Amino acid sequence: MNLRCSDCAHYWPLDSTRWRCDCGGALKIVGAPSFDLARVDEGNHTLWRYRDALPVPDGASPVTLGEGWTPLVATEWDGRSIYLKAEYLNPTGSFKDRGAGVLVTALKAAGVQEVVEDSSGNAGAALAAYAARAGLRATIYVPAHASPVKQAQIAVYGAEVVPVPGLRSEAARAVRRAAEKGAVYASHVYSPFYPQGMKTIAFELWEQLGGRAPESVVVPLGHGTLLLGMYRGFCELLSAGLVGRLPRLFGVQAQPCAPLARAWERGAADAAPVEEGDTIAEGVRIAAPPWGRAVLAAVRASGGSILALPDGETLAAQEKLARRGSYVEPTSALAVAALDHLRDRLGDILVVVLTGSGFKTMKQCTMKQ
Numbered sequence: 001m002n003l004r005c006s007d008c009a010h011y012w013p014l015d016s017t018r019w020r021c022d023c024g025g026a027l028k029i030v031g032a033p034s035f036d037l038a039r040v041d042e043g044n045h046t047l048w049r050y051r052d053a054l055p056v057p058d059g060a061s062p063v064t065l066g067e068g069w070t071p072l073v074a075t076e077w078d079g080r081s082i083y084l085k086a087e088y089l090n091p092t093g094s095f096k097d098r099g100a101g102v103l104v105t106a107l108k109a110a111g112v113q114e115v116v117e118d119s120s121g122n123a124g125a126a127l128a129a130y131a132a133r134a135g136l137r138a139t140i141y142v143p144a145h146a147s148p149v150k151q152a153q154i155a156v157y158g159a160e161v162v163p164v165p166g167l168r169s170e171a172a173r174a175v176r177r178a179a180e181k182g183a184v185y186a187s188h189v190y191s192p193f194y195p196q197g198m199k200t201i202a203f204e205l206w207e208q209l210g211g212r213a214p215e216s217v218v219v220p221l222g223h224g225t226l227l228l229g230m231y232r233g234f235c236e237l238l239s240a241g242l243v244g245r246l247p248r249l250f251g252v253q254a255q256p257c258a259p260l261a262r263a264w265e266r267g268a269a270d271a272a273p274v275e276e277g278d279t280i281a282e283g284v285r286i287a288a289p290p291w292g293r294a295v296l297a298a299v300r301a302s303g304g305s306i307l308a309l310p311d312g313e314t315l316a317a318q319e320k321l322a323r324r325g326s327y328v329e330p331t332s333a334l335a336v337a338a339l340d341h342l343r344d345r346l347g348d349i350l351v352v353v354l355t356g357s358g359f360k361t362m363k364q365c366t367m368k369q
């Protein structure tokens, strides 16, 4: 296994502490193990049932809180049968636990003792929890506008929370300065270990649907790490001959901050940065996604598309979903809201990934008598 730069194609030895190439390019793991049905640990009901498909050292003990193997809930939405992948039931309340679990396992095995990260909330909470589990010190740079509940959650795990005033991108700049001074940047955006955790969602869907892939998958889209991780997972299933084609992948952005949806509309190969507009879907408030080109290519290869919705539709979907018993944060409801716009394109076996818990954004609840 090696790391390969997506810009200059330079190869680096596999190193969990390296988050980018010296040229600044993002890194991918090449030669990583992939899905092998015969090597699934069927008695393990966490993502570690797929350990043999993950690039962690042989002797490493998984740093785990029981993440993964989340329920797939069959339900109905406007007369259509759909499945909800309940990622909000992961240990810290979001899908980010998959990436954090795999990354922290690799960092712990490498002897790392201290990590830094920037996050609007969910990735920070996940890293803080897995760092606590592994006995690592963590410092998380958070935009000051992030949900107070999320900031409090990060602090509860014992991480140092550094609120950064201004745009989300200011927190990203602050953590880079810390990384340039030598801190290990456990980035949910850049670390090539993160999508390796995300790919396990595709494996689980295949197993939970009885050995078949969905026809379509709808996810909220910010940086695109969830979409890219799932794309990788489905590609592995395709290579293993277990599915005949990739599911169509649909990414949903918030209209006030939608660089990928705009690029999609224009047929562009790369995302053009936009102004960072305010949105209740704070988990996808990403104005300049560094993986934009890869996300656009993956969506195109799958036959899906990218769209953007106004906050009003997101809030309505959040409430409608809660009235059916699923309480998720607005960023997750964004994906469900998109179903109204995609009606004819979805096929019969449709999965919506519910990424984060409603408990994380209590301030946005509306109380009714």
Ligand SMILES: [Zn+2]
Binding pocket: 005, 006, 007, 008, 009, 010, 021, 022, 023, 024, 025
């Ligand atoms: Zn490079």
